[in-house]
Amino acid sequence: MDLLLISEYILIVALAIFSLATIRITTRKTTAMGLVGLSGLSIAVATILILFKNIYGLAFSGDIALALIVLGPVGTIAFSKVLRGGG
Amino acid sequence: MAFIEVTDPISLVKSIILIICAILVILGGIGILRYKDDLERVMYARIHILGIADMACILALLVLGEFLLAAAYFILAPFNAHAISNAYYYGEEKN
Numbered sequence: 697m698d699l700l701l702i703s704e705y706i707l708i709v710a711l712a713i714f715s716l717a718t719i720r721i722t723t724r725k726t727t728a729m730g731l732v733g734l735s736g737l738s739i740a741v742a743t744i745l746i747l748f749k750n751i752y753g754l755a756f757s758g759d760i761a762l763a764l765i766v767l768g769p770v771g772t773i774a775f776s777k778v779l780r781g782g783g
Numbered sequence: 784m785a786f787i788e789v790t791d792p793i794s795l796v797k798s799i800i801l802i803i804c805a806i807l808v809i810l811g812g813i814g815i816l817r818y819k820d821d822l823e824r825v826m827y828a829r830i831h832i833l834g835i836a837d838m839a840c841i842l843a844l845l846v847l848g849e850f851l852l853a854a855a856y857f858i859l860a861p862f863n864a865h866a867i868s869n870a871y872y873y874g875e876e877k878n
Contacts, residue, residue, distance in 0.1 A: 699795065728868075
């Protein structure tokens with residue numbers, strides 16, 4: 697088995713564990729903690745999608761990852777402006 | 784026939800970097816979970832740890848050849864972190 701493929705699988709497992717941790721953080725009490733969890737989740741899922749594109753040749757998952765990587769932070773920044781409140 | 788084949792030095796370096804990214808991502812996951820919620824200013828600590836996991840993902844994207852995605856997220860991630868901590872400070876911590 698190719699070493700590069702093994703390391704890609706190892707990274708997928710690590711990102712899956714990290715995604716569970718970020719989902720766990722999202723459920724904590726403050727709203728901002730939800731933002732932290734979701735922004736971590738979006739980059740982890742985007743990286744997993746890119747790994748799928750590399751391993752299985754799924755071209756569309758690269759496009760989804762691009763959307764996630766660009767729109768994730770933009771949505772977080774917009775929500776932060778609302779959370780920040782007046783002034 | 785060896786179980787693990789290394790085709791060329793470049794893929795060996797790529798594999799090592801991907802494994803380092805996996806370790807950093809796992810440490811990031813452990814880090815954001817280990818702090819208790821009632822710790823003072825735990826939010827900023829978690830944002831910092833999230834930044835480490837972000838950079839590991841950017842490094843992985845670079846190794847996988849996705850330079851546009853890596854550059855886009857490398858630019859957006861600091862704005863993301865600052866917006867969250869700014870919103871938390873003015874929206875929730877100061878009240």
